[in-house]
Amino acid sequence: MNLFRTRSNRAEPSGDTAGSAVRKQPAQPHMQIVAHTDDDLYFMVPDLLHTVRAGIPVVCVYVTAGEADGRNAPTSDKDRLELPEDFEGYTAGRQNGIRAAYSAIVTGDRGAEWKREARTFRDGVVGEVSVLEAGEAPITLIFLNLRMVQGGAPVRLRTLWTEESPAQPTLRPTGSPIPGESGTYNFTRDGLIDTLADLLAEHRPSVVRVLDPDPDHTSYGNGPTRYCDNEDHTASALFALTALRRYDQAGHDQSVTVESYRGYWNKLWPFNLSGPAFAEKMKYITVYGGGDGHECESPLTCGDRQLGARAYNRGYGQSTTYRYQGTTNWLQQQPDGRLVAFAVLNGRPVRWTESLAGTGEFAERAPLGALLDQDDTTFLPQLDVVRDPRGCLHVLGLRMYAAADQYGHTRDVVHAWQGQPSSVFGPWNNLGNPYNEAGNNPIKRRELGNPVGAFDADGQLRFFVRNFGHGLSARKRLADGQWSKWLDHGGRSQDGYGALTTSRGTIELYGGSVGDGIQPGVVRWRQSSPGSDLAAEYDTLLPAPSGPPAVLEQPDGRLVLFVRQPNTAWVIAYRQSEPDGRWDTRAHLLGGDGGFGRLATVLLPTGDVLIAQRNDNGTVSATVQPTGDGAFHSEWHDLGGGPFVHLPSLALNHHGQAVLAVMGTDSRLHTTVLEVSGRQVRTTEWRQTD
Numbered sequence: 001m002n003l004f005r006t007r008s009n010r011a012e013p014s015g016d017t018a019g020s021a022v023r024k025q026p027a028q029p030h031m032q033i034v035a036h037t038d039d040d041l042y043f044m045v046p047d048l049l050h051t052v053r054a055g056i057p058v059v060c061v062y063v064t065a066g067e068a069d070g071r072n073a074p075t076s077d078k079d080r081l082e083l084p085e086d087f088e089g090y091t092a093g094r095q096n097g098i099r100a101a102y103s104a105i106v107t108g109d110r111g112a113e114w115k116r117e118a119r120t121f122r123d124g125v126v127g128e129v130s131v132l133e134a135g136e137a138p139i140t141l142i143f144l145n146l147r148m149v150q151g152g153a154p155v156r157l158r159t160l161w162t163e164e165s166p167a168q169p170t171l172r173p174t175g176s177p178i179p180g181e182s183g184t185y186n187f188t189r190d191g192l193i194d195t196l197a198d199l200l201a202e203h204r205p206s207v208v209r210v211l212d213p214d215p216d217h218t219s220y221g222n223g224p225t226r227y228c229d230n231e232d233h234t235a236s237a238l239f240a241l242t243a244l245r246r247y248d249q250a251g252h253d254q255s256v257t258v259e260s261y262r263g264y265w266n267k268l269w270p271f272n273l274s275g276p277a278f279a280e281k282m283k284y285i286t287v288y289g290g291g292d293g294h295e296c297e298s299p300l301t302c303g304d305r306q307l308g309a310r311a312y313n314r315g316y317g318q319s320t321t322y323r324y325q326g327t328t329n330w331l332q333q334q335p336d337g338r339l340v341a342f343a344v345l346n347g348r349p350v351r352w353t354e355s356l357a358g359t360g361e362f363a364e365r366a367p368l369g370a371l372l373d374q375d376d377t378t379f380l381p382q383l384d385v386v387r388d389p390r391g392c393l394h395v396l397g398l399r400m401y402a403a404a405d406q407y408g409h410t411r412d413v414v415h416a417w418q419g420q421p422s423s424v425f426g427p428w429n430n431l432g433n434p435y436n437e438a439g440n441n442p443i444k445r446r447e448l449g450n451p452v453g454a455f456d457a458d459g460q461l462r463f464f465v466r467n468f469g470h471g472l473s474a475r476k477r478l479a480d481g482q483w484s485k486w487l488d489h490g491g492r493s494q495d496g497y498g499a500l501t502t503s504r505g506t507i508e509l510y511g512g513s514v515g516d517g518i519q520p521g522v523v524r525w526r527q528s529s530p531g532s533d534l535a536a537e538y539d540t541l542l543p544a545p546s547g548p549p550a551v552l553e554q555p556d557g558r559l560v561l562f563v564r565q566p567n568t569a570w571v572i573a574y575r576q577s578e579p580d581g582r583w584d585t586r587a588h589l590l591g592g593d594g595g596f597g598r599l600a601t602v603l604l605p606t607g608d609v610l611i612a613q614r615n616d617n618g619t620v621s622a623t624v625q626p627t628g629d630g631a632f633h634s635e636w637h638d639l640g641g642g643p644f645v646h647l648p649s650l651a652l653n654h655h656g657q658a659v660l661a662v663m664g665t666d667s668r669l670h671t672t673v674l675e676v677s678g679r680q681v682r683t684t685e686w687r688q689t690d
Contacts, residue, residue, distance in 0.1 A: 027137060028206035028254060028666060029057035033196060033240035035157065035211065035232035036066040037098040037143075038288055038304065042317050043261040044209050045281045046273075050618030050643035051207075052105055055136040056665060059203050061196065062098075063236045064157055065091045065145040065171040072299040074308045087149060088182060089300055092173040093290075095143060097303030099130055101288040106135035110287050110294060118177045122198065123191035125170055126178050142199065145170040145178075146187060148232070157235035160189050163404045174300055189404070196243030197250070204254040206667040207645055208244060212262050212323045213237035213402065214411065214446040216470070225443060229263040238402045245378050248346045255345045255667035255690075257645050258381050260323040267315030269494055269514060270566035272546035274594035277569070277616050278318055285311040318567075320596055324398070324450050325496030325548050326382040326647040328600035328612075331661040331671075335391035336422040337654035341661050341669050342368065342385055342395060343646075347378035349397060349416070351425075352669045352689055358654035360673055362689040368395065369416035370427040377401045377410070381646070386453040388461065391421040396451040396463050399430075407442040413451045413465060413475075431463070434473040434486040444468035449495040457505030457530030464509060464525075466495045472509070472525055472536070491536030493523045496548030496598065503557060504580060505530035510561060512545040522549060522561070540583045542574055550599040554627040555607050562590075562599045562611060569594040571613065573625070573632055591634030593621045602650040602658060603627070604676060610658050612650055618643040620662065622674070622681045637681045641670065664688060 030051045032040045040048055040060050051058055070085035072093040103112035115131045121144070132139040147155055147169050159165040167186040172178045187195070200208070215229035227234070237260065244258065273281070286292050289311060290303030299305065311317055330342045337357030343350055349368035355361045380398040387393055394417040401410040413431040418424065435444040449466030456462060460477045467473040472489040493511035501507050506527040513521050522542040525534040545563030553559055557579035565572050571590040576583055594616030602610050608624050615621040619642035625632055641648075644662035653659050658674040660683075669689045675682040 027056055029059050029140075029203050030207040030209065030665065031200065031203060031205035032058070032060040032209045033236060033243075034060065034062060035064050035230065035236035037062050037094045038285065038307065039211060039233065039263075040209070041098075041101060041281070041285050041288055042311075043211065043263055043266075043320065045284070046277050046320065046616065046618065047209070047259070047643075047645075049105065049280070051665065052135070052137075052139070053618070054643050054665065056643075057137040057140070059140045059142065059199070059205065061142045061144065061199060063144050063146055063192070063239065064232055065143075065147055065173070066094055067091045067148055067171060068306065070149070072302065072305045075306050075310070086174075088172060088174045090306075091145070091171055092175055092300045093302055094304045095128075095130075095141075095173055096301055097288040097290060098141065099132070100303060101284045102132055102139050102141070103134075104287045105284055106132060106139060110292070116177055118179060121191075121195040123167075123185070123187050123195075125185040125187050125191070125195070126180070127170070128173075128176050128178055140203075143173070144187070144192070144195070145173065146192075147171045147182070150183075157232045157239075160187070160192065161235045161238055161404060162406065163189060192239055193243050193246060196239060197246045200243060200247040201250070201252065204252065205256060206254060207257050207259065207665055208240070209259050209261065210240040211237040212260060212265070213241060213400075214323070214448075215263065216265055216447055217468070228265045228268060233263045241378060241400075242402050245347055245376060248348075248378075257343070257345060257663060257667045258347070259645055260381060262321040262323050264316050266317070266319035266321055269319065269321070270512070270544050270546045271318035272321065272564060272566065272569065272596040273319055274569035274616055275567070277594055281317055282311055285317060319546070321547075322597070324380050324382045326598065327384045327450070327452060328550070328598055328647050328649050329385050330383060331649035331651040331659065332385050332387060332393055333651055333653065334393065334422040338422070339651060339653055339659060340393065341649070341671070342383050343663055343669070344379045344381050344383060344397070345667055349379055349383060349395065354653075358657075360653070360659070360671060360687060362669060362671065362687070364690050365669070369425045379414075380450070382450050384450065384452045384463075386455065386461070388417075388455055389459045392418040392423075393425075394418075394453060394461055395425070396453050398448065398450055399428075409442070409446050411445050411448045412436075413448075413463065415463070431475060431483060432486075434465075434467055434488075452497050452499045452509070454499045454501050454507045454509075456501070456507065462507060464489070464497060464499065466493065466497075470514065472497075472511075472534075474534070487533070489525055489534045489536060491523050491525060494547070498549040498551035498561070498598075500551055500553060500559075502553055502559070502580075506580075507534065508551070508559070509534070510549045510551050512547065512549065512563070514544075522563070541585050542583055545572070547596060548598045550601050552601050552603065552609065555603075556628055560609070560627065562601060564596065564599075569596060569616070571599065571611070588632040589634065590623060590625065590632055592623075592636055593617065593638060595621070597647050600648045600650045602652060604658065605652075605656045610650060610674070610676060610681070612639075612648045612660055614642075614644070614647060620644075620648050620660065622660070624676060624679050624681060633679070635679050639672075639674075639681065639683050641672070641683070641686065644670065
């Protein structure tokens with residue numbers, strides 16, 4: 001086995017616009033809405049770096065001042081508590097730190113010049129806007145400065161969201177162009193939501209990145225429920241998603257793709273970034289924290305010295321994890337030969353359908369299923385698509401309503417499908433949540449994972465979601481068209497499953513364990529016989545991966561599993577010893593170009609498997625691997641196609657050719673037909689469809 005990472009070959013394009021590492025896309029900005037001045041660096045890199053390097057403008061809104069205890073000194077300094085509280089000074093240090101970090105990203109110099117000015121928002125609140133114009137595209141940082149401490153007592157963004165606080169004061173950082181003093185201005189809940197909606201309307205972003213609105217709990221049932229995230233992260237995501245819905249309801253002509261990122265929970269799962277990707281993230285976080293060795297004349301210019309050089313020790317920078325783990329089956333072929341792609345734009349599901357089978361030309365997107373466009377619910381960013389035995393496509397999603405009352409939130413699985421093969425989709429049906437029934441604590445609804453589906457041997461759909469207990473909940477459709485009650489299949493895993501129906505008619509699901517040594521490795525749920533209940537099994541003896549597995553059935557009936565190795569992001573393959581048998585625990589190293597997230601796979605007419613992945617460059621890499629007992633190899637080809645959002649998808653077209661689809665950072669569908677010959681993979685022309 002090759003123990004050293006191999007780099008991929010650059011695929012030579014066969015079309016004029018194909019194959020470049022990063023394709024310049026229309027320069028609609030990308031916007032981050034976060035709580036604190038380091039959240040974008042910690043949780044949204046490397047995606048953020050790919051955006052900047054593609055020449056796309058960046059707008060980042062920092063909602064809170066993040067003034068903590070007001071002492072800009074390392075937390076390891078035993079004398080730090082002797083320093084006086086200086087909330088305005090510490091906030092200035094943090095904001096100078098994030099300006100320095102972006103300066104280093106764009107120019108290589110932490111000291112680049114910024115234009116700083118005051119700006120009036122809703123409720124008459126005056127904040128600050130800082131603009132860096134030294135790069136290919138501007139970087140705009142917007143500081144709203146909501147206080148975390150007032151009169152020695154903590155105040156939280158959460159209480160503004162829940163309406164426990166009617167209004168919340170802002171802080172004026174030392175040296176800011178904001179007039180007045182701290183406490184001069186106050187944000188109301190509606191004022192903050194409207195401010196965010198105004199900024200969305202002003203900048204018209206094509207991509208919006210937010211934090212996790214529904215983090216996982218770490219304790220429940222014995223005292224207060226505790227979550228592994230900062231409560232300001234959670235509240236900022238709820239404010240952002242609500243503002244996005246308000247912006248969408250007002251109407252606009254720029255499509256928006258949303259991505260949501262986990263926060264502190266990263267430290268509790270196996271780390272998913274490659275060594276180089278993590279090192280680059282830490283490089284810029286260290287600049288932010290003032291630990292890069294620069295000359296520091298005063299605490300105001302040092303950066304966030306409470307963080308300093310301790311960023312590595314926090315444990316949550318070693319991963320970048322999407323809250324809603326995407327699937328890679330969102331490009332499908334209908335029985336009439338046409339391809340259909342699915343996504344969520346502007347909080348609503350959409351589809352693109354190939355105009356004629358095999359042409360690669362897609363009609364403009366159309367709404368997917370019937371629903372009320374003007375209600376206050378929104379679809380979360382990912383959809384799962386499965387095909388029934390007749391060839392009809394079924395789409396599963398997760399729909400949310402964000403409430404001020406902690407018991408008023410809803411997170412429901414929804415389902416739409418084609419009544420006839422290759423036909424229109426019917427209305428969305430609400431399939432609920434395992435914690436909707438009376439007697440359940442409503443707060444449990446919020447930790448639902450994204451649904452995945454599979455069909456029974458009798459042709460009935462089952463879908464599966466990760467539940468509050470980190471196990472597997474499911475419902476199945478009955479012969480009369482009704483749905484069963486919620487089923488609890490037990491187990492304990494990370495979010496994100498690989499699911500399939502085998503040629504024997506049994507359903508199997510695979511998930512990565514949480515990596516805590518209690519239930520280690522790859523967890524499997526499977527039916528022992530067609531139609532039976534699924535049971536959790538821990539006997540695969542495979543080590544825990546750093547994300548959701550991809551599983552498919554080889555022509556010989558054995559399953560093959562493709563996962564990412566923790567800490568390296570290398571792609572690893574495992575095969576079953578025999579159909580429906582035990583797993584061969586020998587790891588086959590396929591290498592790759594780093595990256596994170598699930599792998600896209602498709603069986604080719606030759607019997608080989610084509611794999612596509614997002615890589616460390618923000619582009620797509622692909623490899624062709626043998627099935628059966630063929631020897632795996634580590635030859636990859638960088639296909640370009642970036643930067644993009646979410647995960648790539650692969651499908652065969654009407655002619656049996658592999659088609660690669662990604663969602664561009666312009667919120668358009670990007671597709672290319674792949675030319676596959678032996679181990680070689682080449683792109684043809686990239687096509688973009690609104």
